[in-house]
Amino acid sequence: MKIKYSILLICLLFFTCKKDPPLTNQTSVQQCNDTTHYRVGDTLYNNPRFNPNNPNEIIYTQGIQSQQITRLVKRNLLTGHETFIISDVWGRPDWSIKDWIVFNHADNHIWKIKSNGDSLQQLTTHEGLESIWNKSGTQIEYWFQTGQTAYSCYNFITDNNGNIIDTLFYPFLAHFGAWSWDNTKIVSYCYTYDVGYIDLATKQMTKVTNNPPDNSGQGNNIINDIDWLPNSQNIIWANGEGLFNTDITTKKTTLLKTTCSGRYYTALSVSPDGKKIIAQRLDILSGLCLMDIDGKNEIIIK
Numbered sequence: 001m002k003i004k005y006s007i008l009l010i011c012l013l014f015f016t017c018k019k020d021p022p023l024t025n026q027t028s029v030q031q032c033n034d035t036t037h038y039r040v041g042d043t044l045y046n047n048p049r050f051n052p053n054n055p056n057e058i059i060y061t062q063g064i065q066s067q068q069i070t071r072l073v074k075r076n077l078l079t080g081h082e083t084f085i086i087s088d089v090w091g092r093p094d095w096s097i098k099d100w101i102v103f104n105h106a107d108n109h110i111w112k113i114k115s116n117g118d119s120l121q122q123l124t125t126h127e128g129l130e131s132i133w134n135k136s137g138t139q140i141e142y143w144f145q146t147g148q149t150a151y152s153c154y155n156f157i158t159d160n161n162g163n164i165i166d167t168l169f170y171p172f173l174a175h176f177g178a179w180s181w182d183n184t185k186i187v188s189y190c191y192t193y194d195v196g197y198i199d200l201a202t203k204q205m206t207k208v209t210n211n212p213p214d215n216s217g218q219g220n221n222i223i224n225d226i227d228w229l230p231n232s233q234n235i236i237w238a239n240g241e242g243l244f245n246t247d248i249t250t251k252k253t254t255l256l257k258t259t260c261s262g263r264y265y266t267a268l269s270v271s272p273d274g275k276k277i278i279a280q281r282l283d284i285l286s287g288l289c290l291m292d293i294d295g296k297n298e299i300i301i302k
Helices: 002-012
Strands: 026-028 043-051 054-064 069-076 082-087 089-095 100-105 110-114 129-133 139-145 153-159 164-169 185-188 196-199 205-207 225-228 234-239 242-247 253-258 264-270 276-282 286-292
Touching: 043 089, 043 276, 054 089, 054 286, 069 089, 089 129, 100 129, 110 139, 185 225, 225 264, 234 264, 242 264
Parallel strands: 026 253, 043 264, 043 286
Antiparallel strands: 043 054, 054 069, 069 082, 089 100, 100 110, 129 139, 139 153, 153 164, 185 196, 196 205, 225 234, 234 242, 242 253, 264 276, 276 286
16 A cells, blocks of 8 residues: 555656646636745655644655655644654545544554544544544544445545444545535535535535636646635635635635646645645655745745
8 A cells, every 4th residue: 555655646746737728717816937846855745734723733644765654744834843643644634623633544444643643543444535524523524435436435424433423425525525614514526627515414515616627638637635714615726737716605716826847736735724725746756835825925844
């Protein structure tokens, strides 16, 4: 599993940027003029997530290619101090307001752990992927596939100990899912090229973007990651074309950052105060960058 993870990241680095037609109802506020690149090295930095209690603290997964290992790391953005939490982490973790982190071990089960590395607990008896917390830290959502088709995908909502309390069925799939701050919706890329969310009370799905089909053959329009602003009204999302902000009521999409020179954004997280975005940026290597919520003032932090 760890080898597969490293190979996937390396393959992603060879994608190049090819422009498709502009997105519908899109306003460009910043074009790509960033010529910075990551230093070439052996370590990859992936899947950043903000601490919901502290906008100056994140977790991320660190992959050391020569050793074929991945591990979960906590970092203070002000001091640069880092704390190792646990090894063999697969995919994107998520941090709750109660200081529990859910993640996939290399066994593809859902686990949780305190941010200080204590109280490791396995939550699933079957496999599960892409677990996320609600904003109260009381429920977890993840998906599980029983067969080879999309119809065999199930989204389970559990309590904080992994006991299933609800199930969301196809066509909803919480791939790159994120729970809204008012706990009423889960957004995902269930439309592949478009962003949509499910209302947890009515189980109604709503598509909020209208992106063109991908004609490049490179997957540029496939959604890379999604997160909510604290107002539960705006969604920040990324694909191979750039970084965007969509209002779910007006369905107006604003382009924040344009990709260029083979650089694009994948995993992202919005700070709990709604002022910053941290993202995984694929470039010469995979690293982490921090920027203002409007996409400006981007800096490389790892």
